[in-house]
Amino acid sequence: MKETLTKYYCIFKTKTSTTENNSVYTFYKDDEKKNTIKKSITFSSVRLLFEEPINITEVYAEELGMFHSLTKTGDHTYVKTTPEGHKNTYYYKNGNLQNPKYIQE
Numbered sequence: 001m002k003e004t005l006t007k008y009y010c011i012f013k014t015k016t017s018t019t020e021n022n023s024v025y026t027f028y029k030d031d032e033k034k035n036t037i038k039k040s041i042t043f044s045s046v047r048l049l050f051e052e053p054i055n056i057t058e059v060y061a062e063e064l065g066m067f068h069s070l071t072k073t074g075d076h077t078y079v080k081t082t083p084e085g086h087k088n089t090y091y092y093k094n095g096n097l098q099n100p101k102y103i104q105e
Contacts, residue, residue: 027065035065052092
């Protein structure tokens with residue numbers, strides 16, 4: 001019998017969660033299944049608060065159950081863009097987040 005590791009991400013403010021089973025992720029909102037994700041989640045939007053996203057081109061937005069693009073725009077500077085075009089800029093110094101800017105365009 002093969003044992004399966006299940007990963008579970010939960011954001012309490014928005015009542016969302018993501019579970020992983022056999023490399024397939026399921027996104028839930030208010031305990032209702034909303035989306036199935038078949039590609040790997042390697043970096044999350046919350047992780048941007050704690051770690052510089054070196055060589056990362058997309059992040060998983062746990063509260064929305066979707067991926068946002070991530071573009072390096074300068075030394076230690078990154079812009080995260082939602083599918084709707086909302087942009088957030090993240091600045092890092094010595095690997096630590098400095099002053100993120102949240103801009104809705």
